[in-house]
Amino acid sequence: MxxxxxxxxxxxxxxxxxxxxxxxxxxxxxxxxxxxxxxxxxxxxxxxxxxxxxxxxxxxxxxxxxxxxxxxxxxxxxxxxxxxxxxxxxxxxxxxxxYYAPVTAETTPAAYADVLMRQHAALRRVELDAPDFTDRVARALRVVTDREQSPDLSDTDRELLARTLGEVSAAIGADRSGDQLLHGEPHEGNLLATERGPLFVDLVTCCRGPVEFDLAHAPDGVAEHFAQADLDVLHRCRAVNWAMFSAWRWRRTDQLPDRDHWRAEGLTLVRASLDRCGPD
Structure with a gap:
């Protein structure tokens, strides 16, 4: 602020x-x-x-x-x-x-997967009118396509983010039969190590979508513990998630510390994620 x-x-x-x-x-x-x-x-x-x-x-x-x-x-x-x-x-x-006093504790990929599975199980037990993950993608796309909101974004990078947010997210939504309520952004920064064990924070991102959308935010190795995860969908979700992250960083009004670094890093991660998606 x-x-x-x-x-x-x-x-x-x-x-x-x-x-x-x-x-x-x-x-x-x-x-x-x-x-x-x-x-x-x-x-x-x-x-x-x-x-x-x-x-x-x-x-x-x-x-x-x-x-x-x-x-x-x-x-x-x-x-x-x-x-x-x-x-x-x-x-x-x-x-x-x-307020939870922080504790020093390493969360292994297996432990991370366990707490995320418990979070998903709890989310399946509640009735909640939550937005679809594509609503968030659409908001990011509007930032990318509006030059007034993202005036510093080059034409090449604007096209990259627009294509990822549009075409790749559409491919994710081809089969929605397994969708459920999700945390939305269960990355390491949103998982607190406490005396009660690991706890998720920042619940404003709760949305409906495939489990792979949440897994795409988790550290490396966590998805290996989700036997039913579709790796193709996971790679697409990672590309879209980094494209959304990049869109927020290129907003004229963004105030994330070290924003210039994350603008460049976000685009690099989008390209790397797209490479994992393969030629299609």
Whole structure:
């Protein structure tokens, strides 16, 4: 967030927690991107704050968390000391979550596969009106095809991303019989090592699609433990996922740290993923 927006987000988090009876003497920025994660002390709550315009997404994330908690899914939970809902302050979407102290623990591919399988099993037990993964692909495609949103993207790279997001994602959707609710982005940055074991965070990305779409975000070796995974679909999903990642980095408004590095790296990974898809 821009410094001025971040200050307002911190004020919104502090005021919301205080009104709910939680003591706040200090605020620590845990993660700062388009949304910010803040640790409030001494009440020790993690607050996620999204700017105006992301209220619907934040409300959806809270609803996903509530429903998954009811089926004992391996996800980070909302703070039990307050009502489990979205709060709005100064236009910001504010949600309060349990803070989990990080632990040093290596998650092997087998253990990663186990927690992802448990997450998928829990998602099959909930009823949720979630977007299709192709909706997210379409949003990324709009960024790529709109020169005002992505003015720095070269014609060659724009064509590469547009083709990947359009043609390759269409190939993924040829057979949708095995689709289910997914985490959406179960990469390593969204899996916390805690005393309770590994827990998924960032539930706003929940969507419906093939299991391979989730596996494409997981570390190398995890897919080997999913016996039913279709490797052709997996390779296509990896290409599309990196194309979406690249599309976000080329947005004029993107604020990811070290953005220039990730712009170049994302395109490299798209090309490498397409090579694995083969000539078709």
């Amino acid at each position: 821009e410094p001025a927006v971040l200050r307002r987000a911190v004020d919104a988090a502090r005021a919301t927690a205080t009104e709910l009876g939680l003591r706040v003497d200090d605020v620590v920025v845990v993660h700062d991107s388009d949304r910010v994660a803040l640790r409030l002390l001494p009440c020790d709550v993690l607050v996620r704050v999204a700017p105006p315009g992301q209220l619907d997404d934040s409300a959806f994330e809270v609803e996903v968390a509530r429903r998954l908690a009811a089926v004992d899914a391996p996800v980070a939970g909302l703070d039990p000391r307050v009502e489990p809902r979205l709060y709005v302050r100064d236009g910001f979407a504010v949600s309060l979550w349990t």
